[in-house]
Amino acid sequence: MIKVREDALQHLEIAEYLINSIRDGEFKVDEKIPSENTLCRKFQANRHIVRQAIARITNLGWVTPVQGKGCYVNRISQPIQYELSSKTRFTENMDRNGIKHSCKLLHWEKGLPNEDEQENLEISHEEMVYRLEILRFIDEKPISVTTTSIPEKEVPDLEKHFKAFQSLYAILIDHYYFRPVRNKSIFQAVLPGLKDSELLEIPESVPIIQIESLANHPGGSPVEYSVSRLRGDMNKCLVEF
Amino acid sequence: MIKVREDALQHLEIAEYLINSIRDGEFKVDEKIPSENTLCRKFQANRHIVRQAIARITNLGWVTPVQGKGCYVNRISQPIQYELSSKTRFTENMDRNGIKHSCKLLHWEKGLPNEDEQENLEISHEEMVYRLEILRFIDEKPISVTTTSIPEKEVPDLEKHFKAFQSLYAILIDHYYFRPVRNKSIFQAVLPGLKDSELLEIPESVPIIQIESLANHPGGSPVEYSVSRLRGDMNKCLVEF
DNA sequence: TAGTGGTCTAGACCACTAC
DNA sequence: TAGTGGTCTAGACCACTAT
Numbered sequence: 001m002i003k004v005r006e007d008a009l010q011h012l013e014i015a016e017y018l019i020n021s022i023r024d025g026e027f028k029v030d031e032k033i034p035s036e037n038t039l040c041r042k043f044q045a046n047r048h049i050v051r052q053a054i055a056r057i058t059n060l061g062w063v064t065p066v067q068g069k070g071c072y073v074n075r076i077s078q079p080i081q082y083e084l085s086s087k088t089r090f091t092e093n094m095d096r097n098g099i100k101h102s103c104k105l106l107h108w109e110k111g112l113p114n115e116d117e118q119e120n121l122e123i124s125h126e127e128m129v130y131r132l133e134i135l136r137f138i139d140e141k142p143i144s145v146t147t148t149s150i151p152e153k154e155v156p157d158l159e160k161h162f163k164a165f166q167s168l169y170a171i172l173i174d175h176y177y178f179r180p181v182r183n184k185s186i187f188q189a190v191l192p193g194l195k196d197s198e199l200l201e202i203p204e205s206v207p208i209i210q211i212e213s214l215a216n217h218p219g220g221s222p223v224e225y226s227v228s229r230l231r232g233d234m235n236k237c238l239v240e241f
Numbered sequence: 242m243i244k245v246r247e248d249a250l251q252h253l254e255i256a257e258y259l260i261n262s263i264r265d266g267e268f269k270v271d272e273k274i275p276s277e278n279t280l281c282r283k284f285q286a287n288r289h290i291v292r293q294a295i296a297r298i299t300n301l302g303w304v305t306p307v308q309g310k311g312c313y314v315n316r317i318s319q320p321i322q323y324e325l326s327s328k329t330r331f332t333e334n335m336d337r338n339g340i341k342h343s344c345k346l347l348h349w350e351k352g353l354p355n356e357d358e359q360e361n362l363e364i365s366h367e368e369m370v371y372r373l374e375i376l377r378f379i380d381e382k383p384i385s386v387t388t389t390s391i392p393e394k395e396v397p398d399l400e401k402h403f404k405a406f407q408s409l410y411a412i413l414i415d416h417y418y419f420r421p422v423r424n425k426s427i428f429q430a431v432l433p434g435l436k437d438s439e440l441l442e443i444p445e446s447v448p449i450i451q452i453e454s455l456a457n458h459p460g461g462s463p464v465e466y467s468v469s470r471l472r473g474d475m476n477k478c479l480v481e482f
Numbered sequence: 483t484a485g486t487g488g489t490c491t492a493g494a495c496c497a498c499t500a501c
Numbered sequence: 502t503a504g505t506g507g508t509c510t511a512g513a514c515c516a517c518t519a520t
Contacts, residue, residue, distance in 0.1 A: 046511070189449055
């Protein structure tokens with residue numbers, strides 16, 4: 001067992017104080033906690049220590065520091081529950097729960113498949129795939145980013161339907177007359193990469209749920225391989241058996 | 242967009258160097274990376290910066306610092322894939338994949354149910370529950386901690402069977418003649434609390450997968466409510482639909 | 483211009499490990 | 502005793518926001 005000096009770990013005490021103050025409503029949602037300097041004076045602590053404390057409660061999701069302004073208390077919303085089954089999709093999930101949402105096609109490309117795509121989609125190394133990167137929002141705040149791969153042969157000229165992009169599944173159903181069925185999903189808890197943390201507007205220490213999914217033609221062959229990364233503090237996933 | 246000084250974020254450069262060196266095999270698994278002081282000299286950087294870099298690669302799972310000794314490179318094992326379905330249990334999962342595992346009953350108690358337990362197990366506030374805390378190991382390393390609640394009426398005198406605890410399900414089947422069936426699971430990515438990080442022997446910034454599950458009597462009423470917390474860097478969960 | 487958070491330097495003392 | 506990582510102090514300059 002590692003000993004700890006009695007007066008040490010002061011940053012944990014400060015973090016605890018801040019969390020309790022937020023819980024008690026002393027620091028209110030969307031308002032600011034005291035500045036670093038103020039906290040230094042209050043606790044007779046070094047700025048470094050105060051910053052450690054703030055880093056901790058930031059990672060725990062309580063506040064978001066903004067350069068030049070201050071450190072804002074987050075609205076602690078219950079995470080959105082996302083139901084995964086063979087049929088549910090993001091859009092239906094949100095609509096069914098009456099949650100206002102939107103999405104944005106960040107990027108698309110047509111290219112040769114990587115190994116994961118070849119294996120999961122059961123295609124050869126020379127069959128082209130469409131690759132879409134989609135960012136989803138709830139209350140104008142980004143909550144997930146998804147990379148989806150579909151073989152070109154399944155959706156020729158897919159890019160013709162990208163104007164006013166609303167939902168990939170709407171395009172598949174309206175223009176290609178099929179609706180993929182979720183076959184399997186693999187869940188992991190990971191830390192975001194630099195790109196993810198920028199897109200999702202979270203610090204690099206907020207955990208994210210990564211869901212790697214494969215969807216098939218109804219009763220048939222694999223057609224859509226996707227990797228989604230959801231903010232851990234705003235999402236949870238329900239699976240019923 | 243926030244600007245960054247060109248010479249700034251030096252700690253990210255150092256972190257990148259360290260990761261690349263580990264990847265390239267320059268720093269080998271189970272050996273130590275150079276000491277903080279050595280890195281300070283090498284990069285002409287302040288110790289604080291070097292420590293930031295080390296904190297980063299620690300959180301990303303590459304190394305584990307040990308006081309007084311050094312900073313050891315972790316064996317990057319592919320995460321263990323854990324298959325969740327209505328029937329699979331930890332023990333069967335591991336056995337099927339030929340993974341050597343063990344577990345330990347950390348604590349047990351009999352007490353009144355909390356709100357979650359009342360709701361999920363569909364019991365009144367005065368029906369006692371057994372509450373078990375189980376730590377699971379793979380290769381002698383802790384990988385998950387689970388809290389399981391079962392109404393006392395389902396398993397009277399449960400504690401009589403705790404000697405040489407091997408598997409809760411073995412006890413249920415051998416002595417109470419039923420085998421719970423998984424009904425639903427809720428996945429979240431969270432950061433560990435202090436207690437979790439101690440039990441799982443991970444720093445507080447390594448994400449964990451939290452799985453809240455409910456299991457029923459075959460075709461019947463709820464009988465087991467559990468919350469598991471798995472090391473994110475060592476586990477992934479597969480669900481097939 | 484003043485105040486905020488972001489980054490970095492320099493140096494101190496402590497606890498733990500190895501010798 | 503020397504070397505390691507853990508914690509903390511004191512102070513600097515920067516970028517951003519508000520006034």
